[in-house]
Amino acid sequence: MRLAVLNIVGLSKSLIGENCPGIRSFAEKHGVQSYTPAFPALTTTGQSSIITGSKPEQHGIVANGWYDRENAEVRFWKQSNHIVQGEKIWDTLRGQLRETMPEFTCAKLFWWYNMYSSADYTITPRPLYPADGSKFFDIHTQPMMMRDELKANLGPFPFPAFWGPAAGIASSEWIASSAKWVEEKHQPTLSLTYLPHLDYCLQKDGPDSPLVADQVRAIDHVVTDLIDYYESRGIRVMLLSEYGISAVHQPIHLNRLFRQKGWLSIKNELGRETLDCGGCKAFAIADHQIAHIYINDKAITREVRDLLEKTVGIDEIRLQNHPRSGDFIAIAKPDAWFTYYYWIDDQVAPDFARTIDIHRKPGYDPCELFVDPEIKFPKAKIAKFLVKKKLGIRGLLDVIPLDATLVKGSHGRDIVPDEEKPVFIGSSEKVEHAEDIHSAILKHFSP
Structure with a gap:
């Protein structure tokens, strides 16, 4: 059975309630686990621990950015997948399934370090920077020809909704649409999709803000629609998050x-x-x-x-x-x-x-x-x-x-209350740490 993994950033047990009936129903049906996040509990670190099944000391993603001592430069939010050290889960599966599933392919949609990945289908935000110093919003895809097709079918990626004061549900909606588009065109064996919406309101307003309820309902609608879409095509779904958000002052x-x-x-x-x-x-x-x-x-x-x-x-x-x-x-x-x-x-x-x-x-x-x-x-x-x-x-x-x-909200600590821990939903495999999710995904494809 094929598998779709939806990464709902910032989701924790404290948010799985009346404001997200779709996710709550899925959790009641399949079980929900909280786990200790990677350290640091940051986007690129958490994702790399899941993708490689190893800790930052091995995969090298020690934060979203770091000081490059050799070049004496700070490097933040770089995009080459070559930066992540160690074997990636799609390469592991490609090797393990060579005999039983030679047609295996992986789609990696908006997870970080997505340029020049060995995954078969990738989409990632990537502005254009002409020589005159201007900037134009765009995306980068593999294969490259997918870029123009996507934009022709879905319209331009709503970059201002992905980050900045205008960040909102439109970016997650577009990403969800792109996940359906890739499924219809290519039917990947493993799909990894990143849905960032909750990150914005939880950092901006704080997890205790009454404004969060509407935002939880908004992402629940997107996630529930994707669950229904994948399951209607006989695809198993797993949900996860990388970290929860703590109130800060x-x-x-x-x-x-x-x-x-x-x-x-x-x-x-x-x-x-x-x-x-x-x-x-x-x-x-x-x-x-x-x-x-x-x-x-x-x-x-x-x-x-x-x-x-x-x-x-x-x-x-x-x-x-x-x-x-x-x-x-x-x-x-x-x-x-x-x-x-x-x-x-x-x-x-x-x-x-x-x-x-x-x-x-x-x-x-x-x-x-x-x-x-x-x-x-x-x-x-x-x-x-x-x-x-x-x-x-x-x-x-x-x-x-x-x-x-x-x-009003932040993250990064690995020692947090249970209600602020990230979650993993849709697998009976026991998950205690971020690296364990890697094993649970591999287990899905085991005979």
Whole structure:
């Protein structure tokens, strides 16, 4: 029997109730398990642990981004599947089923590290960046010819609904439609589909917000429709999530503390401050509730650790044995999270700080989900930018706030209450850790 795995980001037992009758019914029928997430409990780390059946120390995805020591550059949200070390589940299955199911194929839809994968059919968001500095929303597919066919049949991928202040259900709806499209065209043996919707409201408004109920109902409708669609074609369905979301109230600005100690190297670029990581004695790469601490001057290692241990909001310091990892990993308390901020005066913050720029920032920035409430007429400002863009005039869509207290939800910790743990639904195989899901999927295809 073929298998479809739906990754419903942010789903936990606490959300499986009256607002998601379809998912609740599926869970009552097939059983629901909560499991300890990968550490760190982050998108790319969790997905890579599931895909390879190994821990970050083996597959190398230590966070959504890290400091590349050799190139002295921060690399966030890269897309090549070659970055993930170890054998992928579709390659394992292709080898195991060579004799009994030589026609095996895998579709990997919007899971991360999806470019140049050995999976048969892939779709991933990928903007176009012409030489004039402009940016156009688009997707990347394998096979490449699928890209034009998809857009012709489904319309353009609604990129603003995938990330940013306009993030919403439209992106998950399009992804679900693309999953049906791939099924109808190619009938993959294993389909992996990523549905990001809950991530937005849970980080923006917090898991306790009354606004979450409508968003849960919205993703439940998408998921239930997909379950019905796959089951009508005789395809088994499994549901999973990578992490749950914790309510947070306390941002921690580690790089500002490091700056006060004289450990940062700051470069003035046209009146704006940028972080010169290669010249820093020590700095933090923040990613939700964890921060990798990289130390270039080993003489201050003990001093750095002492500061971390005394910093309000930090719960624990860990080590992670992989070259991409920092010298320390700081873990926030349950109600805290880490910013990447390093400037003291907002007037000299880098120009990208107030924009949606997931690659240039030396850390993850959930404030990209908001429009700055200090802007009096934000719609007019955005409209003006779009008109200038249409006319070929370059400019910044600088509408993102620098107020980290706006963020109400985060993740990254692996020690969380049961009701905040990620879930796995649709298999009788016991799952205690993220890597166990890999085994459960393999078991489905065992004779």
